[in-house]
Amino acid sequence: MNGFSTGEEDSRGPADQVCCLVDVGIRCSKPAGNASYSKRIQKAVRKLQLSIDSSAGHTYICDFHKMIIQSARNKRRRKDSEDDSNETDTDVPEVDLYQLQVNTLRRYKKHYKVSMRPGLNKLQLADQLMKHFKQIPVKEKDVLTFFIYTVKTQGNKLDQKNGITGDNT
Numbered sequence: 001m002n003g004f005s006t007g008e009e010d011s012r013g014p015a016d017q018v019c020c021l022v023d024v025g026i027r028c029s030k031p032a033g034n035a036s037y038s039k040r041i042q043k044a045v046r047k048l049q050l051s052i053d054s055s056a057g058h059t060y061i062c063d064f065h066k067m068i069i070q071s072a073r074n075k076r077r078r079k080d081s082e083d084d085s086n087e088t089d090t091d092v093p094e095v096d097l098y099q100l101q102v103n104t105l106r107r108y109k110k111h112y113k114v115s116m117r118p119g120l121n122k123l124q125l126a127d128q129l130m131k132h133f134k135q136i137p138v139k140e141k142d143v144l145t146f147f148i149y150t151v152k153t154q155g156n157k158l159d160q161k162n163g164i165t166g167d168n169t
Contacts (some may be wrong), residue, residue: 018060032060044073097133098126103131105129148161 019028020037028060037052037059045051048068052059056139061069097105105125116128 017058017060018056019065020053020056020059021045021061021065022125023065024049027053027056027153028065029063030062030064032058033063033066035061035063035066040123041069044069048072048128095133097130098123100126 001153017032018044020030020031050065050069065083100108102122102125105122108114109125110127112127112132116125120128
């Protein structure tokens with residue numbers, strides 16, 4: 001959910017590439033990292049008075065700007081949650097589907113039978129699945145009650161295999 005696209009194998013862009021962002025009218029000269037500019041971070045970039053250099057020929061961002069953008073987005077998220085102190089945190093799940101591998105996202109899609117058009121890239125797939133994930137109703141009290149019941153009645157399956165029973169009351 002961080003809005004940055006990262007390469008699987010290559011942790012850096014080519015050595016001759018520099019950050020594509022312009023800060024206060026001056027193009028950043030730091031080496032480009034593996035994070036790239038995307039629509040998800042566009043608002044944060046504008047608020048920080050940064051812009052993308054159209055002549056860069058790529059969208060890779062240096063690690064310095066990546067950290068600044070991430071911290072600005074996290075501060076905004078924390079501020080929003082403080083303002084909504086009467087509401088529960090069910091609106092913003094703490095799960096970051098964007099960090100999962102594509103195969104894992106596809107397994108999630110198949111398990112929940114989420115229908116979407118074929119040929120989506122990782123970011124598009126994660127966006128669609130995040131929308132689905134946020135819509136799953138969860139009754140916290142029921143989930144906790146069921147969890148406690150399961151633990152008390154079934155014990156730890158590993159302990160049962162080793163000859164220890166879960167009836168230690």
